[in-house]
Amino acid sequence: MSKQLVCRIRKVSWESIRQMEDIEVNPQDGRNFWQIRNGYGKTTTLLLLRHIFTGNQPNTEELRHFKYNQTFGGDAKHGKFCVDLEIQNPSHPEEWDSWTVSLHIDNSGHQPTCYFETISPELGGPKDGWHLPESFKSHFENKSDFIELFIFDGETAKELCTAQGTKRITRAIRDVSGLGKVFKLIESDKSLFENIFDEEVRNQPHINSAGSSEALQSLGPLKDHIASVEISKLALEDQLEDMDGQILSIVSDLKGIDAQTQSQGEIKNLETKIEHNKTNIKSKSQDLIQALANPSNLNGTLWDQVSALCNEMLRSRIPETVGQSFFNDLLRDDTCICGLSWNSEMKAHVESRVNDYLGDDILSAIRTMQNEVEQHTKPTLNYGDIVSEIKEIQKDTDEMKTQLTRIREDFDEDLASKREELLGFKFRFLKEKDEIKEKLQEIEETDEYEIQRNRWDKDAIGNSGPLVQVHRFTLCKNLKSLLTIKQYLNERASATDVLRDLRRGINTATEVIEEALDTIMEQMRQELKTYSNEILSKIPGAGGPLFIDFNQGGLEFYNQHGERQPGANIGANVSAAYSFIAALGRVGNMDVPMFVDSPTTGLDAFSIRGWSENIVPEFGQFIAFIHNVERMGIEQSSAGRKVLYDDNQTSLVTFHRSHEGVNGIPQSGKLVADTDVEFFKNYMPTDN
Amino acid sequence: MVDRNKDLKSQIENICKREGYETSIQKIILELATESLTRSTQIPDAELKSLLQRLGLKLRNTVE
Numbered sequence: 001m002s003k004q005l006v007c008r009i010r011k012v013s014w015e016s017i018r019q020m021e022d023i024e025v026n027p028q029d030g031r032n033f034w035q036i037r038n039g040y041g042k043t044t045t046l047l048l049l050r051h052i053f054t055g056n057q058p059n060t061e062e063l064r065h066f067k068y069n070q071t072f073g074g075d076a077k078h079g080k081f082c083v084d085l086e087i088q089n090p091s092h093p094e095e096w097d098s099w100t101v102s103l104h105i106d107n108s109g110h111q112p113t114c115y116f117e118t119i120s121p122e123l124g125g126p127k128d129g130w131h132l133p134e135s136f137k138s139h140f141e142n143k144s145d146f147i148e149l150f151i152f153d154g155e156t157a158k159e160l161c162t163a164q165g166t167k168r169i170t171r172a173i174r175d176v177s178g179l180g181k182v183f184k185l186i187e188s189d190k191s192l193f194e195n196i197f198d199e200e201v202r203n204q205p206h207i208n209s210a211g212s213s214e215a216l217q218s219l220g221p222l223k224d225h226i227a228s229v230e231i232s233k234l235a236l237e238d239q240l241e242d243m244d245g246q247i248l249s250i251v252s253d254l255k256g257i258d259a260q261t262q263s264q265g266e267i268k269n270l271e272t273k274i275e276h277n278k279t280n281i282k283s284k285s286q287d288l289i290q291a292l293a294n295p296s297n298l299n300g301t302l303w304d305q306v307s308a309l310c311n312e313m314l315r316s317r318i319p320e321t322v323g324q325s326f327f328n329d330l331l332r333d334d335t336c337i338c339g340l341s342w343n344s345e346m347k348a349h350v351e352s353r354v355n356d357y358l359g360d361d362i363l364s365a366i367r368t369m370q371n372e373v374e375q376h377t378k379p380t381l382n383y384g385d386i387v388s389e390i391k392e393i394q395k396d397t398d399e400m401k402t403q404l405t406r407i408r409e410d411f412d413e414d415l416a417s418k419r420e421e422l423l424g425f426k427f428r429f430l431k432e433k434d435e436i437k438e439k440l441q442e443i444e445e446t447d448e449y450e451i452q453r454n455r456w457d458k459d460a461i462g463n464s465g466p467l468v469q470v471h472r473f474t475l476c477k478n479l480k481s482l483l484t485i486k487q488y489l490n491e492r493a494s495a496t497d498v499l500r501d502l503r504r505g506i507n508t509a510t511e512v513i514e515e516a517l518d519t520i521m522e523q524m525r526q527e528l529k530t531y532s533n534e535i536l537s538k539i540p541g542a543g544g545p546l547f548i549d550f551n552q553g554g555l556e557f558y559n560q561h562g563e564r565q566p567g568a569n570i571g572a573n574v575s576a577a578y579s580f581i582a583a584l585g586r587v588g589n590m591d592v593p594m595f596v597d598s599p600t601t602g603l604d605a606f607s608i609r610g611w612s613e614n615i616v617p618e619f620g621q622f623i624a625f626i627h628n629v630e631r632m633g634i635e636q637s638s639a640g641r642k643v644l645y646d647d648n649q650t651s652l653v654t655f656h657r658s659h660e661g662v663n664g665i666p667q668s669g670k671l672v673a674d675t676d677v678e679f680f681k682n683y684m685p686t687d688n
Numbered sequence: 689m690v691d692r693n694k695d696l697k698s699q700i701e702n703i704c705k706r707e708g709y710e711t712s713i714q715k716i717i718l719e720l721a722t723e724s725l726t727r728s729t730q731i732p733d734a735e736l737k738s739l740l741q742r743l744g745l746k747l748r749n750t751v752e
Contacts, residue, residue: 134729177692181724185736192730196737501744502737505716508747509740512707513721516699520692589692 004178005135005590006088008621010098013082016074017066017105018044021670027593028651031616031643032623035631036655037664037685040671042625046151046597048081052101053140053147055116055130063105063112072657072670079105090135097122099132138180139590146175149581153597154570157577162245165554169580173524176588182517186510193506200502201493214468215492221470222489226482233443233479236436243433250426257419263407264416270404277397284390291383295372310373323363327354446480457481468492524587525550531583532576535618539575539610548576555580570602578611582618594619600630605637612639628683645677652680660685693725710750716743 013024019041025034036042044066051058058066066081068074082102089095100119105112118131132141140147145168148156159165174183185192201216296303313319327350335341358366442456451457456478460467466485467473473485487507494500532555533547546557546565555576557565585591600608612634616622626634634640644650654676658669664685674680700721704714720739724731 179692179696179725181730182696182721184730185720185724192733192736193740196733196740199733200737498741501741501748503744504747505740505742505744508709508713509717509720509743512700512703512717515703516696516721519699520695523695524692 003088003093003589003591004090005139005588005592006093006620007136007590007592008086009083009593009595009623010086011082011084012045012049013080014041014045015078015080015082016068016076017041017048017079017081018068019070019671021068021070021072021074023655023671023673025653025673027621027623029621031650032621032653033631033644033650033680034623034625034653034655034673035628035680035683036625037627040655042597045625046153046595048103049083049151049595050144050147051103052081052083053151054144055132055137055141056144057114057116058103060111063107063114066105067107067112072668077106077108079107081105085132085136087133087136097133099136101130101132138178139175139588139592143171143175146172149584150592151595152577152581154574154601157574158570159554160577160580161555161573162248166241166550169550169554172584173521173528173587176584176590177520177524178588179517179520182513186513186517191510193510197490197499197502197506200499204496204499212493215489218468218470218473219486219489219493222473222482222486225474226479226486229443229477229479229482232477233440236440236443240433240436240440243429243436247426247429247433250422250429254419254422254426257415257422267404267407270400270407274397274400274404277393277400281390281393281397284386284393288383288386288390291386307373310370314370314374319358319363319366322357323360324354324357325360327357443477443479445478451478451481460485528580528583528587531586532579535582535614536575536579538614539579540606546572548579571604571607574600574602575607575611578615582615585618591620593621593623595623597625598630599624599626600634600640608634608637609639612637612643616643628685631680631683645681651675652677654680654683656683693722696725697722710746713743713746713750716746 008029009027011024011026014020015022019039047058047062048066050056066079068076068079080102082100085099085101086096087099089097098120099122102117102119103114104117105114115128116130117126117128119126120131122133123131130141149168149172160168174180295306330337331342331347331350333342336346340346442454445451445454445456456476458472458475458481460469460473460476461481461484466488468489473482476482476485490503491500494503529549536548537545545560547560548555548557550556555573557572557576559565581594600611603611631644634644644652652675654674655671656664656674656679657667658672659666660669662679662682662684664683697718700718701714704717709717716739720731720736720743
């Protein structure tokens with residue numbers, strides 16, 4: 001199957017345009033690197049190319065910007081920018097047609113003026129105006145947004161990754177579908193079908209029934225009202241996108257602050273832990289003192305020996321269970337414990353044995369010691385262990401104190417209040433977003449039950465059908481209700497068979513074509529997402545794989561867990577934009593030049609490799625403006641060096657003043673396009 | 689790579705089948721949508737009007 005559009009730039013020429021006197025470059029298929037220092041016409045060229053591709057004339061301010069402003073022989077009154085294109089004939093892919101589009105600028109009058117000129121054998125020669133073939137026009141004519149994707153700079157890449165990029169993405173999908181003409185048949189109130197109906201109404205000579213006349217009178221205000229509701233809808237959608245952008249930006253800021261706020265949490269956490277450690281040390285110290293006083297904590301086997309001795313004594317009933325005081329008390333009684341009255345012999349015997357028993361004070365001390373030994377047969381606490389624990393806790397505390405000092409040194413307390421402020425904004429924006437969503441829902445709701453429940457038709461549709469009353473339907477903002485009323489009015493206004501048939505035909509054709517287009521757009525969206533991620537996956541990036549999706553925030557990044565990753569860096573944005581644009585070419589089945597200003601901005605060495613090996617080859621013709629610093633960045637990667645210098649497959653051009661050496665001085669003489677590779681490699685002006 | 693024109697045609701055919709439109713109605717809708725893609729300029733209004741009126745008439749006859 002042939003492609004919808006295949007196009008190459010064969011020549012670009014400048015005549016007395018800003019810094020350029022008379023210069024031309026002939027890009028080749030594949031890779032083209034144009035090295036140019038700042039201030040020599042990069043931005044000017046990009047802007048001019050966009051005009052050439054879209055057929056949109058520059059405004060006065062731009063024309064003034066393009067005026068020749070040097071003193072090396074250019075003409076300040078007349079300038080010309082010219083691009084030679086080769087465009088494949090879609091019906092005969094083996095045939096390529098030549099087309100030259102020139103923009104002539106006249107600065108001789110008070111106000112600068114300009115005009116396009118197109119030259120092609122297909123036109124039979126030169127012709128004033130912009131007359132590129134249909135296959136080209138259907139993609140680029142008047143599509144300034146779309147061409148910015150293919151004549152591309154960092155700003156576009158950045159915008160694609162914001163809420164503002166959402167509409168650009170949606171429009172781009174539509175633009176590459178090649179179905180623009182079909183959209184024009186049915187889109188909004190200015191569709192070709194509706195225009196035909198309006199025209200036919202004007203042509204009907206006898207529309208004289210009261211009903212049709214009233215309906216016709218109401219149709220005008222109704223169409224105006226629908227148009228104003230659609231404008232409000234767009235404004236609300238813009239607001240919603242802006243709000244999303246603001247919220248995303250806040251989330252990104254919060255993420256940055258979170259690292260700091262995390263420090264705040266860490267400080268509190270560390271302080272609590274240090275406090276806990278202090279209490280712990282105090283408690284352990286008390287345990288240690290008690291342990292030191294505990295005889296069972298005697299070292300070695302000594303306590304075991306004491307314990308064994310004590311047990312042996314207890315078993316041998318040592319000491320005796322009674323002491324000297326027991327016998328002394330007994331002697332003072334009238335009778336012995338056996339019940340006999342004391343006689344002298346008995347008393348002498350007892351008195352002679354009393355000293356065999358311990359005194360009560362000694363007995364009590366021994367009993368206490370025996371109890372101690374019995375109760376502490378095994379050590380309950382090892383004071384050595386306690387000392388180790390205390391030392392560990394102290395060490396932990398010291399480490400935490402050091403960490404605390406370091407965090408406190410880095411922590412900016414102002415950020416904490418800034419975070420609170422941002423959270424407040426976020427809350428406010430989310431609330432406003434909900435309000436906008438509610439307003440949008442009122443406009444967009446198509447569920448009859450919801451419309452009736454919320455009375456969003458504002459009673460403009462009665463039980464017996466819509467009411468032909470302007471003051472009623474102008475209160476209604478629900479598009480479905482308004483379209484129902486419009487259909488009703490259209491039918492009533494169709495007083496003749498011709499009009500009725502026309503209306504019926506328009507309504508049916510619109511419904512069928514609209515549904516078919518919706519389905520195709522959704523399919524393309526899915527294809528585009530798949531291709532974009534396929535290409536992106538080949539560009540290595542730090543921090544793990546990222547995926548892109550097209551949602552409210554333009555090209556949005558997600559990690560492998562499906563979590564949104566806001567605040568992507570410029571390299572990620574550029575990689576995503578490249579992937580998206582390359583995928584757009586595939587989905588749109590077109591092969592057109594990719595013209596980029598500073599193609600590797602924000603890419604690190606790994607990404608440059610991915611870009612060299614996977615992005616550049618996606619385009620049949622890749623033309624990049626680079627400055628020498630960027631050239632050196634590309635040279636640092638082996639894949640980058642290959643893209644620039646290997647196999648002579650790359651066209652290398654350096655734009656410099658004719659007197660300039662590789663050191664960039666002197667900056668005098670006409671600007672030239674130098675194809676010398678050694679000059680390209682060694683060009684080192686110092687002002688970049 | 690999907691040919692969008694073919695895809696559009698096939699989508700329209702599917703919708704017409706689902707809605708039970710007879711072949712002649714389906715043909716006119718297809719002509720309206722796909723003819724505009726094959727021409728270098730937009731179909732003239734008079735031609736569009738004629739197609740739309742034929743479509744309306746056929747729909748009327750189908751209903752009646």
